[in-house]
Amino acid sequence: MMRRLAWPIALLAACAASRGAEAVRVHEGSRKILTGPFKLKGPSPQERLGEFNPVAYPAVYVENEYLRCCVLPTVGGRLYEVYNKASKSQLFFVNPYLDAHANNYEGGHPWNLGGVEVNFPYFHHGNTYNDRWSWAKVERPDGSAGVALGFTSRPTMQRAAFRVLLRPGAARVDLEYRFENLNPYSWGLAAWIDTMHPKTMETEFILPSPWVAQHGHNASRTDLKPWPVRDGIDLSWQKNLVGPHDLSEFAFMPRKGFHGCYDHAADRGAVRIFDPKTLPAAKLWTQALPVSPERYYQHFEIWTATSAVMEDPGWQPALSACAAADAWFQAWGIGGYVAANADAALNLARRPDGAILAGVCGARRIPGCVAVVRSGQETLLREPFDLDPARPWRKETAAPAGDVAMEVLGPDGVRVIACELPAREMPQEDWKMPEKPRWRDGLNAARYEEIYSTLWRRRGHFLDGAIHRYKDLLKKEPKSAALMLDLARAHLKDEQVRIGSAYPTPGPDADADAARRREADLASATGLLREAIAIDPAQGHARLYLGLALERQGKTAEAMAEYRAALACTAPAPAAGMLLARLLSREKPAEALALARRAAAVYPQSARAKQTLMAALAAAGKPAEAIAVGRGLVEADPSDPVAAMLLGVALGLDGKADEAQACRREAERLCGDDAQAQTATAAEVAWVLGIGR
Numbered sequence: 158m159m160r161r162l163a164w165p166i167a168l169l170a171a172c173a174a175s176r177g178a179e180a181v182r183v184h185e186g187s188r189k190i191l192t193g194p195f196k197l198k199g200p201s202p203q204e205r206l207g208e209f210n211p212v213a214y215p216a217v218y219v220e221n222e223y224l225r226c227c228v229l230p231t232v233g234g235r236l237y238e239v240y241n242k243a244s245k246s247q248l249f250f251v252n253p254y255l256d257a258h259a260n261n262y263e264g265g266h267p268w269n270l271g272g273v274e275v276n277f278p279y280f281h282h283g284n285t286y287n288d289r290w291s292w293a294k295v296e297r298p299d300g301s302a303g304v305a306l307g308f309t310s311r312p313t314m315q316r317a318a319f320r321v322l323l324r325p326g327a328a329r330v331d332l333e334y335r336f337e338n339l340n341p342y343s344w345g346l347a348a349w350i351d352t353m354h355p356k357t358m359e360t361e362f363i364l365p366s367p368w369v370a371q372h373g374h375n376a377s378r379t380d381l382k383p384w385p386v387r388d389g390i391d392l393s394w395q396k397n398l399v400g401p402h403d404l405s406e407f408a409f410m411p412r413k414g415f416h417g418c419y420d421h422a423a424d425r426g427a428v429r430i431f432d433p434k435t436l437p438a439a440k441l442w443t444q445a446l447p448v449s450p451e452r453y454y455q456h457f458e459i460w461t462a463t464s465a466v467m468e469d470p471g472w473q474p475a476l477s478a479c480a481a482a483d484a485w486f487q488a489w490g491i492g493g494y495v496a497a498n499a500d501a502a503l504n505l506a507r508r509p510d511g512a513i514l515a516g517v518c519g520a521r522r523i524p525g526c527v528a529v530v531r532s533g534q535e536t537l538l539r540e541p542f543d544l545d546p547a548r549p550w551r552k553e554t555a556a557p558a559g560d561v562a563m564e565v566l567g568p569d570g571v572r573v574i575a576c577e578l579p580a581r582e583m584p585q586e587d588w589k590m591p592e593k594p595r596w597r598d599g600l601n602a603a604r605y606e607e608i609y610s611t612l613w614r615r616r617g618h619f620l621d622g623a624i625h626r627y628k629d630l631l632k633k634e635p636k637s638a639a640l641m642l643d644l645a646r647a648h649l650k651d652e653q654v655r656i657g658s659a660y661p662t663p664g665p666d667a668d669a670d671a672a673r674r675r676e677a678d679l680a681s682a683t684g685l686l687r688e689a690i691a692i693d694p695a696q697g698h699a700r701l702y703l704g705l706a707l708e709r710q711g712k713t714a715e716a717m718a719e720y721r722a723a724l725a726c727t728a729p730a731p732a733a734g735m736l737l738a739r740l741l742s743r744e745k746p747a748e749a750l751a752l753a754r755r756a757a758a759v760y761p762q763s764a765r766a767k768q769t770l771m772a773a774l775a776a777a778g779k780p781a782e783a784i785a786v787g788r789g790l791v792e793a794d795p796s797d798p799v800a801a802m803l804l805g806v807a808l809g810l811d812g813k814a815d816e817a818q819a820c821r822r823e824a825e826r827l828c829g830d831d832a833q834a835q836t837a838t839a840a841e842v843a844w845v846l847g848i849g850r
Contacts, residue, residue, distance in 0.1 A: 178326030234290030491516025
């Protein structure tokens with residue numbers, strides 16, 4: 158089968174465990190959105206309705222008894238809608254207008270369609286509306302189901318995978334992310350996830366963090382600002398924001414594992430649950446109301462990221478992947494919330510008259526709960542209720558002055574959620590920042606240029622800045638093999654991404670200049686690496702990079718010799734084993750298989766290493782093992798057409814013609830009618846099989 162689906166008996170068992178909850182349904186359809194031209198800082202779409210017409214976009218719907226999600230694979234792989242059937246409202250901001258732009262770079266993304274967008278490998282609204290993500294349905298034995306989406310950035314060769322899942326009996330949408338570096342050298346990592354929310358004057362921003370920094374923090378500043386009260390103003394309320402400036406705050410230490418918002422006018426809000434270890438950052442962006450026509454954003458944004466400081470990019474190792482997850486649900490009917498976890502949001506607030514408002518909104522149904530409110534040893538309220546996403550629980554009770562605490566106990570007596578309301582303001586946690594930004598000078602500044610150059614999706618963004626900085630450093634240390642290696646890597650990356658279509662003015666002249674620059678990059682890298690090897694012959698990465706440069710110049714035999722040398726060095730570069738296995742698989746299949754097995758063991762997270770292992774197994778006459786590896790790849794990322802195509806090759810070699818044909822059809826479906834995706838997929842398959850670059 159193309160995808161491993163949950164067996165019906167497992168699905169039935171999961172449903173029974175959910176006490177009769179409805180099964181999750183996944184189905185294809187379309188979503189009409191008013192579409193027109195994007196005009197930056199021009200009149201809002203509402204003022205030029207004649208320019209907008211309804212367009213039906215392919216959509217995938219994921220639905221259970223509480224929620225209906227709409228995913229738009231061809232519009233940046235976006236989770237567009239999460240509709241709450243009980244509150245009859247949207248969890249996120251849903252813009253009825255889609256502003257389209259023919260430019261596939263920075264002009265192509267008006268960043269205000271709504272919902273959830275995954276920004277990787279390009280960050281800060283980098284994945285444009287023109288990006289088409291491949292998708293596949295997924296089902297799991299626990300009854301959860303949804304859609305898996307994937308997007309490979311070419312020529313940077315980084316891949317994002319995004320899953321949208323619902324569970325039976327839960328009013329929470331679970332989101333899973335995987336960010337992979339397919340390259341044999343390190344690349345920049347700045348994975349940002351943006352969510353958009355409607356706002357009114359009574360919107361409260363819930364960002365549990367004592368300190369924030371503003372835009373430009375890590376590149377040029379080290380200052381922090383207190384949150385939420387600053388200069389006597391509580392900035393966590395939209396009504397307290399005045400003036401034409403944006404509020405753009407980067408949060409530190411969001412350790413409580415939740416943040417979100419609450420619109421007190423509508424008595425509902427959004428809750429994000431996340432693990433601060435994998436998504437350690439948060440950002441809030443909004444504008445003051447009322448909104449003028451040229452600043453017509455009717456929403457605000459809550460972001461998270463894989464790096465602790467959102468403007469501090471990461472350095473993702475070769476052939477590595479990182480994973481993260483979060484979840485969203487709607488809290489409503491409880492007057493706000495001060496605590497949240499994956500099961501519920503809890504409100505505990507003191508009224509001006511001294512009374513206590515207590516409320517709980519569930520993310521899943523748990524019958525037979527008990528809400529308990531205490532003041533010291535005195536129990537102020539104890540009431541049984543059923544935690545139910547469709548029926549928020551809310552009570553007011555008289556309370557003496559002093560600290561108040563609340564907990565919700567499940568039917569087994571285990572605590573579901575709890576919170577304390579201290580009578581006095583707690584002291585603000587201390588945080589010391591470095592006196593000098595880490596990226597400003599020296600080698601770090603050059604690394605910053607190398608990382609950031611390809612993270613921005615802008616025309617003309619190549620590796621020139623990093624190359625110039627590394628050259629300046631090398632002039633000061635002309636015998637530094639390490640700097641030669643850095644500069645050579647920058648040349649190799651520049652050669653990889655320098656294509657004429659990415660120039661400010663694409664065309665024949667741009668194509669010719671790109672070809673000339675690619676040739677010069679490879680020549681420069683080759684010279685630098687030979688010099689670095691002469692200085693430090695034990696450094697395997699210099700041999701690895703030299704092998705890459707030679708292979709890209711068509712010197713396959715010389716490249717293979719360098720890959721072998723890279724593995725034999727005192728400080729070896731194990732990625733060379735994967736590259737060598739590709740080139741040996743037809744002529745020396747046994748050696749290729751041994752190399753591919755080692756590479757897959759060294760890089761267990763790498764889809765590229767497993768794909769190479771599949772090819773080596775097939776070439777060595779072990780198609781059954783290749784099929785097993787391929788099925789694992791497809792299960793891990795069913796939206797990847799390369800994995801589907803390679804699995805089809807292995808199945809064909811094993812005589813399973815019908816299944817092989819099904820895999821090929823699935824790969825074609827994943828690519829759709831996108832000629833570029835079809836060509837790129839075929840090229841990647843050929844590369845893995847050792848019959849192309």
